[in-house]
């Protein structure tokens with residue numbers, strides 16, 4: 612318990628300004644630095660993450676749900692309020708579906724790696740004014756260590772995640788397929804055949820693959836007549852493109868960065884088409900996918916200069 616921690620959004624904003632002012636001018640501003648414990652090796656942490664430990668079955672319906680959930684898990688926009696504005700998604704706390712030992716958000720965390728998910732910072736519904744930070748559980752670890760039943764016959768996990776989104780994080784009720792997807796994704800995380808201690812490097816190829824997977828999932832949702840879910844998938848792809856763009860800072864990388872921003876701009880137009888139920892929405896997404904080959908090649912080529920490299924973050928490049 613640490614009742615002295617600031618709890619209001621205003622105080623957090625003020626703390627952010629102070630941090631920004633205190634940082635050396637050449638410190639790269641990756642968003643995730645805002646919820647990193649002080650004194651840690653930020654450069655290493657932000658370029659490595661735990662293995663995902665995901666098992667995707669052959670069965671197409673389950674595989675579809677997992678892909679929806681995987682993209683939603685990485686989208687701040689499915690959470691509402693302060694979390695979405697700050698850029699926090701499920702994956703900020705559960706990195707790659709796992710845990711985040713270095714998570715430290717003022718007013719939400721106690722010791723690093725903990726969070727109070729009933730904190731009033733994130734929720735107008737459940738904010739209970741009681742500081743109760745808990746360790747962020749490793750969702751890819753042994754299911755027997757977790758509290759909420761993941762039994763396929765039990766509704767507990769769906770109820771829990773639905774409550775997380777709408778009450779703890781003040782998000783709008785997600786489309787039913789998105790909630791089913793989050794449940795399927797969490798269930799598909801498993802320590803079987805996975806090295807739980809590994810922290811492989813984060814590479815731009817992985818981030819680009821995430822973007823493409825989200826767009827594929829959007830097209831599958833459209834094919835099922837589920838435009839609301841397709842919208843969430845396109846939003847996920849766009850926010851992942853934003854994650855890539857912020858790592859391509861600096862004049863040398865301007866062409867790659869503007870190509871990424873252009874691709875994100877195209878998705879904004881496609882999103883509009885999906886929202887309006889345009890007949891050519893799927894064709895537009897197919898065109899986007901085909902075009903992505905070109906910018907992806909250029910972006911991967913410049914990766915060594917980007918903030919995907921630990922040394923570039925260290926040197927304040």
Ligand code: HEC
Pocket residue numbers: 684699700701702703704705719725726727728745746747748750756757758759760771772775776793797
């Ligand atoms: C701010 C950090 C944070 C975010 C964001 C977050 N979680 Fe969690 N999550 C936690 C913490 C802390 C717990 C443990 C709560 C407890 O012990 O009461 C938890 C618990 C869980 C559990 C239950 C684990 C168990 O023991 O059975 C699941 C499932 C889960 N989260 C999924 C999600 C999903 C899905 C999202 C996004 C919609 C999400 N979390 C977003 C921090 C977070």
